[in-house]
Amino acid sequence: MTKIELTVDGSKVSDDVEPRMLLVQFLREKLGKTGTLIGCDTSNCGACTVHLDGHAVKSCNMLAVQADGSEVTTIEGLADTYDGGELHPMQAAFHECHALQCGFCTPGMIMRSVDLLGENPDPSEQEIREGLEGNLCRCTGYHNIVRAVQTAAAAGKGAQA
Amino acid sequence: MIPAAFDYAAPATVEEALALLAEHGDDAKIIAGGQSLLPVLRLRLNAPEFVIDLGKIDRLRGVREDGDALVIGAMTTHSAVANDPLVAQHAALISKAVATVADAQVRNRGTFGGALAHADPAGDVGAPALALGAEFVIAGQGGATRTVDAADFFVDLFETAIGEDELLTEIRVPKHTGWGAHYEKFVRIAQQWSIVAVAAAVKAEGGTISEARVALTNMGSTPLRATAVEQALQGKPATEDAIREAVGAVADGTNPPTDLNGDADYRKHLAQVLTRRAVLTAAGG
Amino acid sequence: MTVTDDRPAAEIGKDRRRKEDRRLITGSSRYTDNIVLPGMLHLAMVRSPFAHAKITAIDTSEAKQASNVVAVYTAADLDESAGVLINAWPITPDQKAPVHAPLPADRVSFAGEIVAVVVARSAAAARDAAEMVDVDYDELPAALDLKDAVADKVLAHPDLGTNKSALWIFDSKEAGTGGDVEEAISAARSDGVVIEREFRQNRLIPAFMEPRSVVVDPTGEQLTMWSATQVPHIVRFALAATTGVPESKIRVIAPDVGGGFGGKLQVTPEEWLAWWIARQLHKPVKFTETRSESMMAAHHGRDQWQKLTLAATKEGKVTGLKVELTADLGSYVAIVGGGVPVLGAFMYNAIYKIPAYHFACQTVLTNKTWTDAYRGAGRPEATFAIERLMSDLADELGMDPFELREKNWIKHEEFPFTTVAGLEYDSGNYEAATASAKEFFGYDELRAEQARRRDSRDPVQLGIGISTFTEMCGLAPSRVLGSLDYGAGGWEHASVRMLATGKVEVVTGTSAHGQGHETAFSQIIADRLGVPFEDVEVLHGDTQVSVKGLDTYGSRSLVVGGEALVRAADKVVEKAKPVAAHLLEASVDDIEFSAGRFGVKGTDAGLSIQEVAGAVFSAHNLPDGMEPSIDAEATFDPINFNYPHGTHLCAVEVDTETGQIKMRKYTCVDDVGNIINPLIVEGQVHGGLAQGIAQALFEDAVFDERGTLVSGSFVDYLVPSAADLISFDAHHASTPATTNTLGTKGVGEAGTIASTPAVVNAVLDAVRQFGVKDIVMPCSPARVYAAIAAGRAVDTGSASEGADQ
Numbered sequence A: 001m002t003k004i005e006l007t008v009d010g011s012k013v014s015d016d017v018e019p020r021m022l023l024v025q026f027l028r029e030k031l032g033k034t035g036t037l038i039g040c041d042t043s044n045c046g047a048c049t050v051h052l053d054g055h056a057v058k059s060c061n062m063l064a065v066q067a068d069g070s071e072v073t074t075i076e077g078l079a080d081t082y083d084g085g086e087l088h089p090m091q092a093a094f095h096e097c098h099a100l101q102c103g104f105c106t107p108g109m110i111m112r113s114v115d116l117l118g119e120n121p122d123p124s125e126q127e128i129r130e131g132l133e134g135n136l137c138r139c140t141g142y143h144n145i146v147r148a149v150q151t152a153a154a155a156g157k158g159a160q161a
Numbered sequence B: 001m002i003p004a005a006f007d008y009a010a011p012a013t014v015e016e017a018l019a020l021l022a023e024h025g026d027d028a029k030i031i032a033g034g035q036s037l038l039p040v041l042r043l044r045l046n047a048p049e050f051v052i053d054l055g056k057i058d059r060l061r062g063v064r065e066d067g068d069a070l071v072i073g074a075m076t077t078h079s080a081v082a083n084d085p086l087v088a089q090h091a092a093l094i095s096k097a098v099a100t101v102a103d104a105q106v107r108n109r110g111t112f113g114g115a116l117a118h119a120d121p122a123g124d125v126g127a128p129a130l131a132l133g134a135e136f137v138i139a140g141q142g143g144a145t146r147t148v149d150a151a152d153f154f155v156d157l158f159e160t161a162i163g164e165d166e167l168l169t170e171i172r173v174p175k176h177t178g179w180g181a182h183y184e185k186f187v188r189i190a191q192q193w194s195i196v197a198v199a200a201a202v203k204a205e206g207g208t209i210s211e212a213r214v215a216l217t218n219m220g221s222t223p224l225r226a227t228a229v230e231q232a233l234q235g236k237p238a239t240e241d242a243i244r245e246a247v248g249a250v251a252d253g254t255n256p257p258t259d260l261n262g263d264a265d266y267r268k269h270l271a272q273v274l275t276r277r278a279v280l281t282a283a284g285g
Numbered sequence C: 001m002t003v004t005d006d007r008p009a010a011e012i013g014k015d016r017r018r019k020e021d022r023r024l025i026t027g028s029s030r031y032t033d034n035i036v037l038p039g040m041l042h043l044a045m046v047r048s049p050f051a052h053a054k055i056t057a058i059d060t061s062e063a064k065q066a067s068n069v070v071a072v073y074t075a076a077d078l079d080e081s082a083g084v085l086i087n088a089w090p091i092t093p094d095q096k097a098p099v100h101a102p103l104p105a106d107r108v109s110f111a112g113e114i115v116a117v118v119v120a121r122s123a124a125a126a127r128d129a130a131e132m133v134d135v136d137y138d139e140l141p142a143a144l145d146l147k148d149a150v151a152d153k154v155l156a157h158p159d160l161g162t163n164k165s166a167l168w169i170f171d172s173k174e175a176g177t178g179g180d181v182e183e184a185i186s187a188a189r190s191d192g193v194v195i196e197r198e199f200r201q202n203r204l205i206p207a208f209m210e211p212r213s214v215v216v217d218p219t220g221e222q223l224t225m226w227s228a229t230q231v232p233h234i235v236r237f238a239l240a241a242t243t244g245v246p247e248s249k250i251r252v253i254a255p256d257v258g259g260g261f262g263g264k265l266q267v268t269p270e271e272w273l274a275w276w277i278a279r280q281l282h283k284p285v286k287f288t289e290t291r292s293e294s295m296m297a298a299h300h301g302r303d304q305w306q307k308l309t310l311a312a313t314k315e316g317k318v319t320g321l322k323v324e325l326t327a328d329l330g331s332y333v334a335i336v337g338g339g340v341p342v343l344g345a346f347m348y349n350a351i352y353k354i355p356a357y358h359f360a361c362q363t364v365l366t367n368k369t370w371t372d373a374y375r376g377a378g379r380p381e382a383t384f385a386i387e388r389l390m391s392d393l394a395d396e397l398g399m400d401p402f403e404l405r406e407k408n409w410i411k412h413e414e415f416p417f418t419t420v421a422g423l424e425y426d427s428g429n430y431e432a433a434t435a436s437a438k439e440f441f442g443y444d445e446l447r448a449e450q451a452r453r454r455d456s457r458d459p460v461q462l463g464i465g466i467s468t469f470t471e472m473c474g475l476a477p478s479r480v481l482g483s484l485d486y487g488a489g490g491w492e493h494a495s496v497r498m499l500a501t502g503k504v505e506v507v508t509g510t511s512a513h514g515q516g517h518e519t520a521f522s523q524i525i526a527d528r529l530g531v532p533f534e535d536v537e538v539l540h541g542d543t544q545v546s547v548k549g550l551d552t553y554g555s556r557s558l559v560v561g562g563e564a565l566v567r568a569a570d571k572v573v574e575k576a577k578p579v580a581a582h583l584l585e586a587s588v589d590d591i592e593f594s595a596g597r598f599g600v601k602g603t604d605a606g607l608s609i610q611e612v613a614g615a616v617f618s619a620h621n622l623p624d625g626m627e628p629s630i631d632a633e634a635t636f637d638p639i640n641f642n643y644p645h646g647t648h649l650c651a652v653e654v655d656t657e658t659g660q661i662k663m664r665k666y667t668c669v670d671d672v673g674n675i676i677n678p679l680i681v682e683g684q685v686h687g688g689l690a691q692g693i694a695q696a697l698f699e700d701a702v703f704d705e706r707g708t709l710v711s712g713s714f715v716d717y718l719v720p721s722a723a724d725l726i727s728f729d730a731h732h733a734s735t736p737a738t739t740n741t742l743g744t745k746g747v748g749e750a751g752t753i754a755s756t757p758a759v760v761n762a763v764l765d766a767v768r769q770f771g772v773k774d775i776v777m778p779c780s781p782a783r784v785y786a787a788i789a790a791g792r793a794v795d796t797g798s799a800s801e802g803a804d805q
Helices: A023-030 A089-096 A106-119 A125-131 A143-160 B014-027 B037-042 B078-082 B085-090 B092-098 B104-109 B112-118 B126-131 B227-233 B240-246 B264-282 C021-025 C061-065 C123-130 C146-150 C181-191 C232-243 C269-281 C291-297 C337-345 C379-397 C401-408 C430-441 C443-455 C478-483 C517-529 C557-584 C609-618 C678-697 C750-770 C781-796
Strands: A002-008 A011-017 A049-052 A055-058 A071-073 B007-009 B028-031 B050-053 B063-066 B069-073 B135-139 B145-149 B154-156 B167-174 B180-186 B196-205 B208-217 C041-047 C053-059 C069-074 C114-120 C134-139 C164-171 C193-204 C213-217 C223-227 C250-253 C285-288 C301-312 C318-330 C357-365 C460-470 C492-498 C504-508 C536-539 C591-594 C597-600 C606-608 C632-636 C645-655 C661-671 C729-733
Touching (some): A023 A049, A089 A106, A106 A143, A106 B104, B069 B085, B069 B112, B085 B092, B092 B126, B126 B208, B240 B264, C041 C123, C041 C291, C061 C123, C146 C301, C146 C318, C193 C379, C223 C232, C301 C379, C337 C357, C337 C379, C379 C401, C401 C460, C492 C557, C492 C609, C517 C557, C557 C597, C557 C606, C597 C609, C645 C750, C750 C781
Parallel strands (some): A002 A071, B028 B050, C223 C250, C661 C729
Antiparallel strands (some): A002 A011, C041 C114, C053 C134, C591 C597
């Protein structure tokens, strides 16, 4: 067992974990952060995407021990949405644009999309598509996901103006 | 999805890491960004008894200039390399190639040195490093340090010149300031490993190629430098026809794999087309 | 009649944002793997690495000794209460099907088959111990290639004596629905055109994003199973029928389910083992598969060879179609596995008036992963075949592909139309959808660009692909299913409960897993009962709440389940009428119901249905003898299938130097009748397109010569990402269905059915000029390049005349 301390969704957590435990398993099994999902075992699908120190990473593709000392944000910490609180603009855009169907890829897709706009606040359609290459969705054909990111980008520009 | 159990340490210095390597020998595996290692562990294709995490060794991260060379710390992430202004200025080929590695999330964790040490022939960092004649700084036991030329670094499939008790610490890339560069990657879907890719850097003056550097991804068990093509390009006009002729023999002597994406002959054909396109684009065509 | 100002706007047709979204976008979802129960144990499966092998010994002793391991089971431990996996659709009385036990007794018949199960206190401990189970195998020759298998060269199940499972035939002359196809073909051979082709339907993996997962809780009086399934009701029935537990003691819950596409309409060994083990150990158990396990063990789709003969006159009038199909079942006959090609049998004639038709399908057992429904199930194969043939025929005759199609399709004024396959199409307008698609697509401009590129010998050539389609969906009329030897009916159930607070609780027997039933069904009820959209709650996917149902597949939820809802809602209104009359002191005959309000003819007096519901709840003042309830239920059995249709156009750029294909434009006009929620409909079309395009270009489940699935992960099984697709230009036309009250048609499978041939026709259209006649799917760059090179070599008599010259 290895002791780790990190911040998850704004709360400090410390725990003893087996070194082999993946970050996604730590989040789901130890912290009950079941909003972050596991869709594959080859780090292709991106369903498990979270933010590590502000950037999107695949939480299945790192060990919990590697997150020691880091700040992790999951879909559950993106906005204070409990009790009907306001959605993050990206969550709102996914809802508005019908960018999800079964919802399984959605947490990872949203987390990556937020990071994408962080890197490039005004992306072209092609930049959005390429920026999402690490997240698979089987329901939407991506059409409305791209619309959602465009919508969130436009809202972001509006907010800055 | 669950790796086999292992013991773990995250040393704070290269020396500590080397000591752990010496202690655990064959049973140990180094984890850098872990983007290639973790899938292997999750699928239990490998089950090391001890994992040494380099993530806490700060001095292995970052890009700096050192005279005529650019020095990239082995633990610098792909994203950091791809977005680094020094790399863009002096080794644009590396910026461009690294930006195509896997996907954004993987680039945020995966490291330049880790990918080079992993030496997957379909990976996108080997060919540009080889093309630009990078040197690999390797730390050994007892404070020893040696530098290996790119030509000697890649030994075979997943095998490099790094010894079992050694660590890759930095990559020194000769500056190619003002060279045009292009990485032409051929895939069927975006996040696929390269079926074939070509790294090309070209110095062109007045419409003539004065020097060229070309290397191939996934055309053999290691990245391959296309020296004959480089020579054939020298002094040629940067036109499609001239380049087409100069790169015609690029696949000679290569030994590409056959898989679901195509057979060896198809890859050889691709290498020709992609080399022409890479060089033409790098030359500003 | 008085129309009041507060009359709610029509909900049907509104692009309501989904009620389901909030929990899914905030991470408050409840997928099966999220469920944790006290004392829960975890399963790990030991799977065969061999496609076909005798199990000579299994040593579980080391695994049993491992720490935190509770039990290890092999086939020898199972008893009758473990049940079997059922085949619900034996397509012929003499169909051959191996018994499918949750664990095979002594012989594995595909790589990935479970041979032992480890139960441990944690998933990690279970996985660790699974590695310690030592299985000895004697490898047997495996039946892998479909064509070899049908020749019985190697037997997948030696005890059956053959790999041929069932031969199913439809002949229009015999059925009295058309002429003799052999006569048509021989006539065309002497004075007409005959197109003969053999097409390969690549094997596909449904690749729903949520891997399958099952939790079983045996504590308490009733056994509960949570499963990532499309079919909780069918799972409950099958558990009861095969494991000896009465249906009344079984509760199956499909919580949030992460996609299915047919891939989760199965009853699986994993579910059956979890069920049996939980009962053995009296503890809750969980099993969640890895993606790798999912790829090799969850059922696959397609995998057919299609031998086709199309006869036509020289003027392009089709006179006959003969279809000879070989379909790979894999190693077991899955729940509806044998029936999938039969679902296509009625659709090869598609939108066309074909006078003579013969269909024969041989289903075949092999030592590969079992196959069953995957989005479209049978109908994409049929549509691909006929639309490829029509384009090839047009090419052969030098006719415009639209002109040829129009010459043969059913005109809008000819509906209802009885086809050569014996179906009665209720409605449609192929002319309108096609005209509209051509316009949105910019057909003429793209043809002009194509000509320019050809003339200039551009290395990048443009291709334009056309596909029309219709399909039979909305499964299904029970009598028809009965005549096809299907094991169940095709009705659907709904109930509407009027709650005291004015809210409406709607229960459907369909089981959504991304389709948005909570939203669309709320819209239907809001309109039908005149209540606010927000006041409607739709419940589903739990057999204890939704006590009756036949679940979600075959684009049936709206056209069958939605109609059940309408009928239940109408019953509520009828039951409420006497109460309203009583409360308004009027005669029932004078009561009118409109926009949620019971009014009295000729007066302003009235009561909302929600007020009536409140009065019924308190029951203080009801008509004499009336039961205090206006709740109602309805079970609807359709009299016909449902026939959406559409025209799809695709433009691709083919890089002739590499074979790389880049999609340029995709336009479709789908006629899905009246639309409840256009946003949801568009989403269904987009997703369907992506899957159909992926069959054409990317996806292929490939086995090596020993029967190992080579494309067994997302590294090699190429599910496209956003970067590999384009924005779609999707539109609607509408001729309402005449077989349901709302006039709706199914939309879940439309995009998948039509897009595959549109894409392949586009690729061929770009490279026909080089002498290319066919490219096997998926049209990978290597295949496209090889086809161009081979075509050019034939053309010029020189193989070295490559594109790079």
